[in-house]
Amino acid sequence: MFHIKLHSGLRFKLENRIFIISRLLSDGKVETLDETFDEKILFTQKELIKQLDSGNLHFEIDSIKNKDKKADGNNEFDTSFFEFEKHKDKAIFRLNVIKPLIIGRNYLLGAKNVDKRVQEVNSYENNIEKAHEIFDSSYFKKVSRASIYRWVKDYEASNQDIRALIPGYSRSGGKNKARCSEIVLAFINEEISNFYFDKQRVSMYDLYINVVDKISDYNEFAEVKIDTPSYVSISRYINAIPEYALIANRFSKKTADNRFKQVNGGVEVKYPLERVEIDGTPLDLIITDEDGDVMPKPVFIAAIDKLSRSIVGFSVSFGGEGWEDVMLCIRHILMDKSYVKSKYTDIKNEWKAYGVPQTIVVDNGLGFKNNAMKDAAYQLGIDLQFCPVRMPQWKGSIERFMRTSCTGLVHKLPGTTRSNFTQLSNDENPSKDACIPLSLFVKLLHKWIIDIYLEDYHKGAGGIPSKIWAKAVQTYPVAWPNSIQELPILLGKVEYRQIRNTGIELMNLNYNSAELNKLYHMFSVSNNGLHTSFKVKYDPFNIDKIYIYDHMIENKWIQAQSVNHQYTENLTEIEHRLACKRAMNELGNVNIVALAKAHHDIVEEVNNNIKNSKKNRHSKRQKAKFEGYNSINIILDSEDSQTCKSQNVLNIIDENVILPSNENVSDIGIVYKSQNTDVIEIENNYQTNVQSKMTKKISDSKNESQELLMSDDYDGFEIIDDF
Numbered sequence: 001m002f003h004i005k006l007h008s009g010l011r012f013k014l015e016n017r018i019f020i021i022s023r024l025l026s027d028g029k030v031e032t033l034d035e036t037f038d039e040k041i042l043f044t045q046k047e048l049i050k051q052l053d054s055g056n057l058h059f060e061i062d063s064i065k066n067k068d069k070k071a072d073g074n075n076e077f078d079t080s081f082f083e084f085e086k087h088k089d090k091a092i093f094r095l096n097v098i099k100p101l102i103i104g105r106n107y108l109l110g111a112k113n114v115d116k117r118v119q120e121v122n123s124y125e126n127n128i129e130k131a132h133e134i135f136d137s138s139y140f141k142k143v144s145r146a147s148i149y150r151w152v153k154d155y156e157a158s159n160q161d162i163r164a165l166i167p168g169y170s171r172s173g174g175k176n177k178a179r180c181s182e183i184v185l186a187f188i189n190e191e192i193s194n195f196y197f198d199k200q201r202v203s204m205y206d207l208y209i210n211v212v213d214k215i216s217d218y219n220e221f222a223e224v225k226i227d228t229p230s231y232v233s234i235s236r237y238i239n240a241i242p243e244y245a246l247i248a249n250r251f252s253k254k255t256a257d258n259r260f261k262q263v264n265g266g267v268e269v270k271y272p273l274e275r276v277e278i279d280g281t282p283l284d285l286i287i288t289d290e291d292g293d294v295m296p297k298p299v300f301i302a303a304i305d306k307l308s309r310s311i312v313g314f315s316v317s318f319g320g321e322g323w324e325d326v327m328l329c330i331r332h333i334l335m336d337k338s339y340v341k342s343k344y345t346d347i348k349n350e351w352k353a354y355g356v357p358q359t360i361v362v363d364n365g366l367g368f369k370n371n372a373m374k375d376a377a378y379q380l381g382i383d384l385q386f387c388p389v390r391m392p393q394w395k396g397s398i399e400r401f402m403r404t405s406c407t408g409l410v411h412k413l414p415g416t417t418r419s420n421f422t423q424l425s426n427d428e429n430p431s432k433d434a435c436i437p438l439s440l441f442v443k444l445l446h447k448w449i450i451d452i453y454l455e456d457y458h459k460g461a462g463g464i465p466s467k468i469w470a471k472a473v474q475t476y477p478v479a480w481p482n483s484i485q486e487l488p489i490l491l492g493k494v495e496y497r498q499i500r501n502t503g504i505e506l507m508n509l510n511y512n513s514a515e516l517n518k519l520y521h522m523f524s525v526s527n528n529g530l531h532t533s534f535k536v537k538y539d540p541f542n543i544d545k546i547y548i549y550d551h552m553i554e555n556k557w558i559q560a561q562s563v564n565h566q567y568t569e570n571l572t573e574i575e576h577r578l579a580c581k582r583a584m585n586e587l588g589n590v591n592i593v594a595l596a597k598a599h600h601d602i603v604e605e606v607n608n609n610i611k612n613s614k615k616n617r618h619s620k621r622q623k624a625k626f627e628g629y630n631s632i633n634i635i636l637d638s639e640d641s642q643t644c645k646s647q648n649v650l651n652i653i654d655e656n657v658i659l660p661s662n663e664n665v666s667d668i669g670i671v672y673k674s675q676n677t678d679v680i681e682i683e684n685n686y687q688t689n690v691q692s693k694m695t696k697k698i699s700d701s702k703n704e705s706q707e708l709l710m711s712d713d714y715d716g717f718e719i720i721d722d723f
Contacts, residue, residue, distance in 0.1 A: 006030060011060040014051055089139040091165040094151045096135040097121055097143055107152060114145050180229050187214045188237060197249035208234050267306065271476030272469060275306035276357035277398035278329060284406055286415040286434040287441050290578055291585060294434055300405070301329040304398045308468035309461040310353040311401070311449050316442060323372045327491045328540060330376065333357065334481050344446055351450045353469050355478030359383040376490055380481070397460065409448045438574065489547050489557055492537030499534060503560055504548060506536060508580055509568065511546045511560040519550055519558065527552055540573035
């Protein structure tokens with residue numbers, strides 16, 4: 001900034017036209033010459049001041065330092081040089097050197113006065129600290145008469161603008177001028193166009209090697225050799241190329257446009273939930289279940305309010321970014337967050353952000369762009385907007401939060417994989433370091449959002465998100481869903497199940513109700529109800545109830561409650577699945593090796609038995625002897641069984657013998673000994689009956705033997721009577 005006084009010859013630019021002041025008239029008017037159209041125009045000083053105040057008028061700097069004057073009247077100092085401390089100190093030193101020779105607009109530039117000032121300044125050569133104090137600058141250098149005259153002249157010509165005393169470094173040397181010959185520059189530009197500006201994105205060193213090779217080929221036949229530039233010189237030349245051009249050629253024009261396009265304030269919103277942005281990303285973290293087993297990489301889906309930058313809902317899942325996972329996040333947006341106080345008692349602050357958004361902005365992922373998402377938005381009265389493809393800046397607030405959540409929480413937990421595996425140290429092994437179970441991670445996520453993120457200053461929002469939300473909802477109350485009961489049907493997770501008399505089986509749980517059983521009784525052959533699957537929806541935050549759509553009889557939703565209500569009340573799906581997994585590990589862990597060995601032993605026993613049976617063929621007499629044995633003799637390896645054998649009581653159960661119903665009778669039909677006399681009598685009668693039956697069998701066997709002996713089929717084998 002400098003000050004001017006109107007005078008003849010002063011040039012200025014007004015609305016892209018160049019004027020020069022011809023003369024100042026006595027009535028306060030200014031006569032000017034329009035250099036563009038070569039005509040005289042009169043201005044009042046009041047008019048010029050008004051144009052100056054509006055920014056339409058610019059006066060030209062008249063200084064010896066502006067030797068290369070521009071025709072458009074836009075000459076001005078390079079103000080950036082004054083921002084460098086060393087340049088500013090030099091200008092201040094020079095001003096304080098010439099200041100005693102300037103009194104207002106009067107200059108004491110006689111030789112005697114100037115020489116005296118030179119002696120005074122140079123006298124501080126041996127006392128630098130005093131010089132710094134006197135001249136208010138950390139810079140000091142001996143001066144000469146010529147220097148003082150030059151500084152005074154520049155200062156006066158610039159209307160006493162201190163920037164006229166800045167050293168003219170910008171005009172010295174070869175700034176922005178190539179040191180290489182034209183031939184070398186041609187080689188460099190050719191390699192940049194054909195080699196460096198390529199999607200393969202070769203290195204600068206590769207370019208340097210190619211240039212050296214071209215110069216070598218040229219010098220082989222040239223009469224006048226050219227010097228090979230250094231690597232530093234070529235890299236300096238390439239670094240001077242605008243980065244937009246580098247990215248556009250080495251990546252793509254779209255990438256360059258996205259990075260360098262003008263960024264304004266973005267979408268303006270006036271009230272909370274006017275615009276909610278939702279996005280999802282895999283977390284850079286490996287977590288475990290409650291038993292310490294590594295789980296799949298979790299996916300974090302979050303929603304942010306554009307006005308306050310408050311997080312209004314989130315979900316953590318392991319199935320990607322499908323509709324069911326997005327639904328969990330939307331369900332969380334509509335939920336009252338008062339559950340936090342009872343579930344996580346160590347969280348200090350309240351999470352008050354919830355309600356029905358006016359607009360939800362999402363990307364084009366399959367979890368967002370589907371009919372279920374659109375139907376839910378229509379029924380909730382939400383305007384659903386999809387970002388253009390590969391334009392994440394359309395929802396920049398949630399994109400920024402995702403990066404913040406990773407750096408603020410995830411990357412500080414054991415088991416983090418970082419955003420890039422190259423950032424891991426040599427001794428980091430995420431799989432081995434993982435020790436955060438899912439339940440603890442969800443708790444930590446709640447605490448980080450509520451006690452840290454929502455309570456910290458947010459630059460984009462211009463304040464603390466929780467306080468901005470609290471103040472905004474006082475003026476603009478948020479909309480609530482008209483019925484919480486409808487949300488599980490509208491946003492519930494979907495399954496398909498058949499109906500039985502036990503109801504619906506889902507996640508190893510049974511659900512039933514009188515209305516569901518009534519539907520079951522109406523199934524017939526014509527509607528094929530027994531074999532038809534029905535749509536089932538449930539709230540993953542509370543699996544105590546499910547909803548079944550009757551598409552067959554009355555076309556309505558039917559509610560059914562868990563038959564194990566005490567267990568499922570306020571139970572989440574994640575908690576239940578973890579409990580099932582623990583139960584399976586404890587009670588259902590099958591030893592497949594032992595099973596395989598047992599199967600093998602059975603096969604071996606059968607094969608051995610087949611081999612032995614072929615060697616030992618029994619006669620009818622021997623078969624009759626073994627008919628009296630059964631599995632009971634083998635199982636009852638006890639005193640009772642030995643007693644039975646000694647008494648020749650063969651345990652053959654007569655189909656006609658009916659045993660009385662008594663607690664002393666086993667499930668395989670054997671009567672235990674008892675002190676009860678009635679039971680003993682029954683046992684004796686039973687043994688007598690069996691013995692008489694066996695006597696008859698023995699007699700029949702003897703008769704068969706005699707007949708065989710007298711028959712023609714007898715071949716001389718001896719029949720031994722063991723009886």
